[in-house]
Amino acid sequence: MNHGTIAASAGPGLNAVASHALAEPTRIDLAGHKVPVVNGGLYDRFRSNPPLSAIAKEAPDIDLSWFRQLKKERVDIGFESYSPNFYYSNSRVTAIFTADLDRLKALMPAKVLEQVQPLQVWPGRGLVALTAYTYRYCDNDAYNEIGLSVVTNRPGASSFGPFTLLGQSMSNDYWGYVLKLPVDTELARVRGVVGYNLPKWLTEIRYTETETSVVVEIFDSETKKLDMTLETRRLSDLSSKETLVTNSFTNVDRQGRPTTGHSISRQLSHASSSSAESVRLTLGDGSLSTYIKALKLGRLVKYEYVPEFQGALYAPKPL
Template sequence: MNTKKQFTEVEFGQQKVKVPKGGYYDRFRMNPNLDEVAQDPAAGNIDFFRKIPKQMVVSRVGPVWAPNFYYRTSNVQVLMLAPLKQLRKKLPAPLEPLQAFPGFGLVAVTFFTYAVCDNDPYNEASVAIVIRKPNAKGLNALELLNSIRQRHFYAHVLALPVDTEIARVRGVYGYQLPKWLTEINVDINPTNIYADLKDTSGQLDLSLSTQTPELKHVKSESRMNEATMLHQVDNKWHQTHVQSNTLAFAQKLLPRNVKLVRHGGPVSQLLDELGASKILRLDVVQDAQVVLNLPKVL
């Protein structure tokens, strides 16, 4: 029996990309029939997405359907302290790191797995600096408290490797994000969490392992999180807004049993250059629904 996945070639902007034959991208081209998606047992309850109409919008690669829907996602994130002077070296002006403690800001390292989404399953890793809101005035401490309370953070992403070509092409040409193609593994199960990232030659770059904290299960839309990425697209500042409907999660302050090991690849080197050190918080999202909007000019 041949269980090998079959692929078909599609066009995205000027790029030709292979995607799984009969997969979501092949069938729906980013404009899914939600009644059909609802029949996919892997997608779960998708009522949340019915309130968000997709629109054909103009993008730098031509007209595309947006926003992008992620019906089933999980992620594990460590929030780390890093010296402000190191963070400023990596941030383009006028972005400013958000100060968490005197002399220190925050770096978030996240591993994502997207089990069911408009552009087919893939994994992603991210290194981002938590930054101040555009035109923010007032104390860093108040801004940080507001961000925690509202569950809305601003960030500048420095690295965003992915493990499928359609995810890379969409991220690079649609959003001008720092994406490249490499091997990424993410396993979030009820007892343990393991994630790793290889460099482009197949050597281990970064790995994370920990025990799964006790998860809380909540009602749909009772715990919404937002993140706004600030980045340049064609030399103009843009913001890309991400909404998450979290369904099962856990959070641990000053976690003791997290092993984040740098094996010396480009992402490990980036964390060294940022001076990222102590892990302040571990966040585990075992189930969430995510909406990714197209970048808007600031």
Template sequence: MEFTEITLGDRTVPVVENGYYDRYRMNPDLEEIQRDPAVGDLAFFRRMPKRMTDSALGPMWTPNFYYRASSAQLLFAVPLSRLRAHLPAPLEPVRILPGVGLIALALYRYEICDNDPYNEVGVAVVVHDPRRHRARTLGFLDSLRRRVGYAHVLALPVNTEIARVRGVDGYNLPKWRTDIDVSIDGQVYARVAGTEGRTDIEVGAKLPAIRKLPPGSRVSATKLIHTLGGRWHETTTQTNALAIGAQFLPTHVRLLRGTGPLGDLLTELGVDRPLRMEVTTEAQLALHLPRPLAL
């Protein structure tokens, strides 16, 4: 694979030569993209035309399209006392029991997207909508009904430089670059490299029963609540799930913690056995730029 250099903000970043970013600079011709047999139907993206928007990296086309992706998310119950040290005020964690909150460990494989293929692993606290100061329980139930989730990201390593620079400089998310393998096919597997090439974390799991969905029948949104330039912002990702499965109290999950920041973080949070696993073997995503949020 050959690389070329592009300018992103005040940085020079390598990207795949003749890849999607090199060719389209985040503003692709969907008629050309549609000719790729691996992409599939593009109706989800045609409903949200891109626009040029100011960002922390300068003017940028948004949203960022992910034409083919897969993911796995593990939810863990952890003591609220462990979360407090990692969750800034005024954010409030969702409580599933007195003194118990939720941590999400998510594995992402982005096979075809505007800024070229990459893998990503995230650790986040599940939080309430920060604009709802009352009736938080009702607000959380309403969010579930509307398929909208809120989270505060604690760690988000990636395996390409353009994904790291966009995430750190453009979104102020806790990203760093390291080797990451993610496979969501016959089984779920992920490995994140830690210090000196050792394993940081390794995840293995059996796939739950997967069901195919009609395009557009299950669109959800995840809203990341974070600061950017000293102000609170909200970053929205819309997901059009095309094949998905879930399991409560999964028994065939292996989580190995080695030497590195992710393993250390999961240990600090008191992560043990997962409560729920959701696997999306095929999906389309749209990642929007951060929007200011008045808290």
């Protein structure tokens, strides 16, 4: 597959923000880790609590009306932070595949399985969601992220397989268990591992767009070679109807206690498809590809193309 060379656009109102990335990084102490951050960037200046007036000044084209309705609270998540964390301008693509149900259960901790179960869409088959995010402007600066999650029921609720999935889809309230979550900045890695109990590691991720597709390349953290490519269509039948979507996750904290966290996305431009031609996943020989191959992925159930959304990520709490 020839991807060519594609320049990623900074997005409306972000030219001044992008100039921060040209400066030499500065190092801060975060939960005992020496973490490089963008010199003069949002995190360097505000530590997850920038005033919206500063955001409006730097990126005047971004609509901040939704964030003005949300209240940040100071939290201790292994370091002092503020919840929710704000994501002002972002894009994502998500591909939902069937996968081997027994393998999914085997990868989930026993304490999590006591609370939630993978959804069984038909005998022996569950679901995984593979999502590529590009956060162009957020409280902890710009970065890319790849999420691989098991789709589950809500804690304490019965699972009725495809009917539960339909109910989550109709209410835009999804539940899952995160299997893998590589990122491409050390700040995002440390915050995710220490603060949110998430399986993050640092590696190179390229999120680019052509006139017809979104191309995401994930490199192996050890060999530095291209490991996996996710290529998806840029759908043309975009809806501009504002939609709020909640994604909740369960996991286990450092003390072995089950916890839950969630994010809310304000989708400003979005479309979906069930056509298998919408997604092409190419796996290599690296650690992430090897892991995904063991899941025995099957048919594509749904593809979501969300070229513009905003987000609020809430700190996890005991379940």
